[in-house]
Amino acid sequence: MTRVAILISGRGSNMEALADDIEANHHSTICLVVANKPCTGIDSAAARGIPTKIVNRSNFDTREDHDHAMCAILADAEPDYIFMAGYMAIVGAAFIDRFTARILNIHPSLLPAYKGLDTHERALADGAKQHGVSVHIVSEQLDDGPIILQAALTINPEDTATTLATRVLALEHILYPLVLSSLAHGDLELSHSGVKWHNREAALSRLGHKARLQIETALIWP
CATH class of the missing domain: 3.40.50.170 (Formyl transferase, N-terminal domain)
Structure with missing residues (x-):
């Protein structure tokens, strides 16, 4: 089954739409929802029983440090694809290269x-x-x-x-x-x-x- 990780920054309405479709049609599994700050979308994902993680950008000195932490967490989750769903951050080249042609926005x-x-x-x-x-x-x-x-x-x-x-x-x-x-x-x-x-x-x-x-x-x- 296709494994997808979802990145969010807010209420996560597109994450909810993806989760609803998966629940109805059973074609994939959401292996992780990650946010770069506390947000209501994380609460919604957790309420569905989806694994969640907050990697707060404010805890990192640079974008590169934050990207590195995000990559490590995502690699552990082993997604086939990463769907950005209202993820309000720009990721760097190292992040993109780690998951080439597997990150969607x-x-x-x-x-x-x-x-x-x-x-x-x-x-x-x-x-x-x-x-x-x-x-x-x-x-x-x-x-x-x-x-x-x-x-x-x-x-x-x-x-x-x-x-x-x-x-x-x-x-x-x-x-x-x-x-x-x-x-x-x-x-x-x-x-x-x-x-x-x-x-x-x-x-x-x-x-x-x-x-x-x-x-x-x-x-x-x-």
């Missing part, structure tokens, strides 16, 4: 547009017509690396940053579990050479009817 924009923070506000300020969410392999550059899958939505005239964030988050909660399920079932392969989808239809077939209706036409395949 979910970002609330259609990358390469709007890397970094405040993506919804920036999209609205630019008068963008479309917005969305991207799942990608983590690289040394911020919100960069090969795109695994994206989902787009049309920005409505009445959208605010708050309503747009809510709409994008709903896509995130379908997209990230879809990617994990696809990895677990062999429909998706990640490697040093990039991203390869072997069977898109099989991946989509495992979505619930409502989720598939909501996201299928929104998907942007690499």
Whole structure:
């Protein structure tokens, strides 16, 4: 069974979405949830019986020292993949090299547009017509690396940053579990050479009817 570790910094709603999908479909196991500070997401994971660990960034003098501690804890957990789910920290080259092509991130924009923070506000300020969410392999550059899958939505005239964030988050909660399920079932392969989808239809077939209706036409395949 595919083993996944999840990194969080806040309430962990994407972690919850992953855990819900795993509980319903039994394709993976969450071997560890790690936070870089105390947060409600850790409490939620612990309440589910998932192993948790806080590696508080404030206890380390440098990012490199913190990364080293994170790597050691993750290596002990032996994950096949590491899913960043609202992990609000930049990891260094040594961390990425230790788990090459096995660290994924979910970002609330259609990358390469709007890397970094405040993506919804920036999209609205630019008068963008479309917005969305991207799942990608983590690289040394911020919100960069090969795109695994994206989902787009049309920005409505009445959208605010708050309503747009809510709409994008709903896509995130379908997209990230879809990617994990696809990895677990062999429909998706990640490697040093990039991203390869072997069977898109099989991946989509495992979505619930409502989720598939909501996201299928929104998907942007690499």
